[in-house]
Amino acid sequence: MREGTAAVTRREDYAPPAYWIKTVDLTFDLDPAKTLVFNRMQIERNEQVPVQALRLDGEDLNLTRVLVNGESVSFRVENHQLVLENLPAEPFTLEVRTTCAPEKNTQLSGLYTSSGGFFTQCEAQGFRRITYFLDRPDVMAVYTVTLKADKARFPVLLSNGNLIEQGELDGGHKHYAKWSDPFPKPSYLFALVAAKLVCREQKIRSRSGRDHLLQVYVRAGDLDKTEHAMRSLIASVAWDEARFGLSLDLDRFMIVAVSDFNMGAMENKGLNIFNTKYVLANPATATDTDFFGIESVVGHEYFHNWTGNRVTCRDWFQLSLKEGLTVFRDQEFSQDLAGSPSARAVKRIDDVRTLRQHQFPEDAGPMAHPVRPDSYMAIDNFYTATVYDKGAEVVRMMQTLVGREGFARGMTLYFERHDGQAVTCDDFAQAIADANPDSALARQLDQFKRWYSQAGTPRVHARGYYNAEMRTYRLELSQSCPPTPGQPDKAPFVIPVALGLVGRDDGRALPLQLVGENAAAGTERVLVLSETTQHFEFVGLDAEPVPSLLRGFSAPVVLEDTLSDAELLILLAHDHDPFNRWEAGQRLALNRLLAAVKGDGQVHLDAPVIDALRAVLHHPTLDAAFKELLLTLPGESYIAEQLEEVDPQRIHAVRESLRLQLAQALHADWEWAFDHYQVANEGYSPDAASAGRRGLVNLALGNLCLAAVERQSPLWPGKAYQRFKDADNMTDRLGALSALVGAHSELAEPALERFHALFKDEALVIDKWFALQASAPEKDGKVFARARQLLSHPDFSLRNPNRARSLITALCFSNPAAFHRRDAAGYVFWADRVLELDAINPQLAARVARAMDRWRQLAEPYRSAAREAIARVAARAELSDDVREIVTRALG
Numbered sequence: 066m067r068e069g070t071a072a073v074t075r076r077e078d079y080a081p082p083a084y085w086i087k088t089v090d091l092t093f094d095l096d097p098a099k100t101l102v103f104n105r106m107q108i109e110r111n112e113q114v115p116v117q118a119l120r121l122d123g124e125d126l127n128l129t130r131v132l133v134n135g136e137s138v139s140f141r142v143e144n145h146q147l148v149l150e151n152l153p154a155e156p157f158t159l160e161v162r163t164t165c166a167p168e169k170n171t172q173l174s175g176l177y178t179s180s181g182g183f184f185t186q187c188e189a190q191g192f193r194r195i196t197y198f199l200d201r202p203d204v205m206a207v208y209t210v211t212l213k214a215d216k217a218r219f220p221v222l223l224s225n226g227n228l229i230e231q232g233e234l235d236g237g238h239k240h241y242a243k244w245s246d247p248f249p250k251p252s253y254l255f256a257l258v259a260a261k262l263v264c265r266e267q268k269i270r271s272r273s274g275r276d277h278l279l280q281v282y283v284r285a286g287d288l289d290k291t292e293h294a295m296r297s298l299i300a301s302v303a304w305d306e307a308r309f310g311l312s313l314d315l316d317r318f319m320i321v322a323v324s325d326f327n328m329g330a331m332e333n334k335g336l337n338i339f340n341t342k343y344v345l346a347n348p349a350t351a352t353d354t355d356f357f358g359i360e361s362v363v364g365h366e367y368f369h370n371w372t373g374n375r376v377t378c379r380d381w382f383q384l385s386l387k388e389g390l391t392v393f394r395d396q397e398f399s400q401d402l403a404g405s406p407s408a409r410a411v412k413r414i415d416d417v418r419t420l421r422q423h424q425f426p427e428d429a430g431p432m433a434h435p436v437r438p439d440s441y442m443a444i445d446n447f448y449t450a451t452v453y454d455k456g457a458e459v460v461r462m463m464q465t466l467v468g469r470e471g472f473a474r475g476m477t478l479y480f481e482r483h484d485g486q487a488v489t490c491d492d493f494a495q496a497i498a499d500a501n502p503d504s505a506l507a508r509q510l511d512q513f514k515r516w517y518s519q520a521g522t523p524r525v526h527a528r529g530y531y532n533a534e535m536r537t538y539r540l541e542l543s544q545s546c547p548p549t550p551g552q553p554d555k556a557p558f559v560i561p562v563a564l565g566l567v568g569r570d571d572g573r574a575l576p577l578q579l580v581g582e583n584a585a586a587g588t589e590r591v592l593v594l595s596e597t598t599q600h601f602e603f604v605g606l607d608a609e610p611v612p613s614l615l616r617g618f619s620a621p622v623v624l625e626d627t628l629s630d631a632e633l634l635i636l637l638a639h640d641h642d643p644f645n646r647w648e649a650g651q652r653l654a655l656n657r658l659l660a661a662v663k664g665d666g667q668v669h670l671d672a673p674v675i676d677a678l679r680a681v682l683h684h685p686t687l688d689a690a691f692k693e694l695l696l697t698l699p700g701e702s703y704i705a706e707q708l709e710e711v712d713p714q715r716i717h718a719v720r721e722s723l724r725l726q727l728a729q730a731l732h733a734d735w736e737w738a739f740d741h742y743q744v745a746n747e748g749y750s751p752d753a754a755s756a757g758r759r760g761l762v763n764l765a766l767g768n769l770c771l772a773a774v775e776r777q778s779p780l781w782p783g784k785a786y787q788r789f790k791d792a793d794n795m796t797d798r799l800g801a802l803s804a805l806v807g808a809h810s811e812l813a814e815p816a817l818e819r820f821h822a823l824f825k826d827e828a829l830v831i832d833k834w835f836a837l838q839a840s841a842p843e844k845d846g847k848v849f850a851r852a853r854q855l856l857s858h859p860d861f862s863l864r865n866p867n868r869a870r871s872l873i874t875a876l877c878f879s880n881p882a883a884f885h886r887r888d889a890a891g892y893v894f895w896a897d898r899v900l901e902l903d904a905i906n907p908q909l910a911a912r913v914a915r916a917m918d919r920w921r922q923l924a925e926p927y928r929s930a931a932r933e934a935i936a937r938v939a940a941r942a943e944l945s946d947d948v949r950e951i952v953t954r955a956l957g
């Protein structure tokens with residue numbers, strides 16, 4: 066148990082360090098039970114600040130020795146710090162020896178063991194669990210690392226940078242490797258690995274003519290699952306050179322996969338450590354979604370080498386400096402790889418769905434915080450959708466305001482100014498603006514930066530007035546932002562609103578000319594809303610147009626327009642912007658769902674909407690992936706976010722009813738799509754086009770099974786079962802299995818059993834098996850009962866984060882109707898797991914704890930029961946800071 070101090074750290078308290086650590090020479094004698102760490106640092110005073118004690122952070126360490134310039138000195142340890150006073154005025158050497166117990170480190174922060182090997186995770190504050198240090202990102206040092214370990218058990222010894230020496234010790238029982246990283250780096254980028262691994266490697270020559278060795282390290286049986294990760298890495302290197310002129314600065318770049326990992330992956334300099342989930346894939350075990358996830362996470366971590374490592378964060382409040390920017394970069398990378406405009410749009414829609422599903426609720430709940438937060442108790446709690454995904458939207462808006470080329474120029478200036486430094490979000494925005502002095506961004510930079518300082522999702526209200534006599538269309542845009550914790554009043558944001566006007570009769574893209582302009586400037590443009598209310602008057606319009614606003618989701622806001630169903634149908638059929646076309650379809654469904662939830666609970670899919678959706682399904686040129694997105698109903702939690710008061714059971718019932726109607730009304734069309742979109746049998750390829758076809762076929766199959774079970778026809782469930790058995794790839798197999806499970810078919814049971822038997826040795830596939838069952842559409846409480854039972858399945862474990870998430874996250878976050886029960890059993894389940902997990906892994910426990918963020922929005926009896934469960938967790942005396950912060954805010 067890591068008991069908290071409940072101390073709050075504030076951004077405004079930032080002070081530069083009193084000392085600089087220039088070099089670090091680390092020697093590890095690796096033993097799972099007791100590892101010796103010998104740390105020799107060159108330290109000097111920071112002349113800019115008054116002389117004071119040196120306070121080095123340390124956690125869960127046994128201190129055995131402290132020497133200054135080779136002599137023993139007096140020191141004390143207080144509040145997880147080693148404190149040294151009366152240090153020399155001149156630069157000095159500090160040697161610290163400690164020991165730690167990696168095999169007891171269940172938090173997976175610092176140095177820990179997984180499947181018998183050693184791995185590290187230092188971001189944000191894990192390095193202090195390895196040795197005493199100034200564990201803050203603005204202290205950057207050059208590292209030399211020597212690893213010593215048993216040769217047979219740990220044949221591979223890796224650390225950051227270049228291998229400069231290796232050899233045997235102890236007559237060959239042990240061996241050592243010495244690594245040196247020439248780039249000064251903050252401690253959070255340190256990494257080591259000592260394990261029995263094999264690697265796929267590839268030599269590449271980059272554009273600049275430099276040779277590099279790329280390596281992907283995995284356990285021996287997993288080598289056949291590394292091809293896609295390697296491909297993605299090669300593509301990442303090429304992309305960053307082509308798009309931003311940023312080259313790989315290392316001779317060797319390594320990725321290591323580990324099966325016990327708290328998050329997705331980590332960008333340690335030259336030695337990225339990854340959750341196996343984002344490395345391992347072959348057609349038999351990974352779905353198309355997994356393949357795309359690998360591409361984007363490999364890209365993400367690689368792109369950090371510049372945005373994060375070469376230029377890093379001054380303090381952890383600036384986290385979005387690297388994360389928002391790097392998410393933006395990985396999103397752009399995936400879009401560029403996808404290629405065609407519609408494939409790009411599919412990726413954009415996916416990203417917006419993620420934002421709305423995770424970030425919007427966060428911004429509306431007790432954990433709402435600005436992209437650059439102002440305070441934290443546990444920094445690990447701020448690796449959030451806001452910092453990552455909203456942060457990426459903020460960067461995207463900058464690109465929208467200065468243009469793609471202007472943005473690339475800004476990036477170049479950013480690196481010219483700050484390479485090798487630890488800087489702030491302000492520094493980044495300033496560089497982009499300074500490189501584009503004539504842009505709307507430069508003109509309103511201070512106001513634009515409210516996106517960094519104000520939390521909450523702004524609402525943009527739009528209304529159009531057509532004047533037939535004057536042939537003008539006057540668009541009124543206004544903005545507001547709801548209060549968030551600690552921020553009752555918000556000042557206006559700078560909101561780029563991309564728009565087009567669509568002809569009501571022919572769906573034509575109309576030329577856009579604002580009053581006072583000489584000519585029309587194309588059919589799409591970006592308006593900048595920066596006041597509370599603004600008007601824009603378009604001229605030369607023969608008839609009232611249909612406005613297509615916020616195209617491509619040009620700002621992370623909620624758009625409130627007054628579009629009628631008839632107008633949404635026009636956009637659905639004709640909008641040139643694929644994002645808004647998709648949005649129109651979602652809105653049509655959402656309008657009906659919300660009306661039913663607020664009304665008598667009866668939802669009805671009317672003929673015009675059915676016809677429109679049918680037309681989409683049969684459309685001759687739209688991508689399959691786009692059709693799949695368009696024909697998928699908004700999720701239950703997205704529906705919930707539109708309501709003042711939420712009854713999860715009612716939302717579920719209404720949505721399930723609409724899902725069934727969609728399956729039935731388009732039955733013949735689903736049959737057609739199922740046949741028409743089959744992927745030719747010539748071996749699996751994870752490209753966007755074939756993935757799109759598989760996705761649509763799976764959606765069709767899900768609908769066909771649902772309709773079949775309802776009318777007790779065995780045909781489609783039988784076909785799905787057959788397809789499940791015969792599938793030659795995981796996307797098809799899991800798709801067929803989900804169709805059976807999602808339709809509550811009798812064949813789901815035997816299929817699940819068979820699936821488990823087939824993949825019992827594939828951990829990542831067994832994760833899917835748990836997740837599928839825990840996220841199945843609830844019916845009569847059976848799904849919850851099953852999930853609770855699965856806790857005692859021999860394959861279940863709370864210690865492995867992927868496995869814990871596969872069951873708990875799937876139930877508590879992805880399955881509202883199974884989780885929110887009138888008898889409160891879901892909340893009891895939640896509280897028990899949070900408390901159990903907190904004793905093992907506080908970071909993970911705190912993630913799970915957030916399932917209750919939106920409890921205040923619940924209707925009774927859910928609300929009271931939820932409060933009680935949260936209070937029970939909060940009442941536990943020994944709680945980590947991580948969980949304490951979440952439950953305190955929830956109740957606050």
Ligand code: ARG
Nearest residue numbers: 188189328330331332445448
């Ligand atoms: N920097 C890593 C990434 O986004 C994630 C590190 C997360 N650390 C944490 N303590 N949650 O690529």
Ligand code: ZN
Nearest residue numbers: 365369388391
């Ligand atoms: Zn990142």
